Amino acid sequence: MRYRRNYQTGGRYFFTVVTSGRRPWLGDDCNIDLLREALRRVRKRHPFTIDGIVILPDHLHTIWTLPTNDAGYSLRWRLIKTYISKRSAQPAPLWQSRFWEHTIRDERDYAQHMDYIHYNPVKHGLAGMPRDWPYSSFARCVDEGIYVSDWGGVAPDLSPEIGHE
Secondary structure: OOOOOOOOOOOEEEEEEEEHHHOOHHHOHHHHHHHHHHHHHHHHHOOOEEEEEEEEOOEEEEEEEOOOOOOOHHHHHHHHHHHHHHHOOOOOOOEOOOOEEEEOOOHHHHHHHHHHHHHHHHHOOOOOOHHHOOOEOHHHHHHOOOOOOOOOOOOOOOOOOOOOO
């Protein structure tokens, strides 16, 4: 069976991207800086909005909104992965060859996936509260009034099909 991606111009997508062999090389600040630089460079040439993101040692989750005239998220991921692979001191391969994508259907789906992203470090035992994990957009979302700073003391009620990590 061949997997078919859903491309929608101006779409909003949730992604899960996993390191090769689940090696925890994203747990290193230098590699997180490299990921940030790759995101900045690709966004400069191929704009998109990062609505939410969390970076864990062996995977990341993010929600992107693409421009109204563009559906090319696969190109963006290829460029990001290639940029990092060419500059990292880590042994290749760095990434699983594929990534998982979900098209955000509506505002409820968006909110559920944002909650999933921000609660993920707690779920994996890496932080006691979402605010304690430095590699996520949670603090920005608190500043924007989307969350209160003590959100996540209790696990959110999430749909069981969210995640696929």
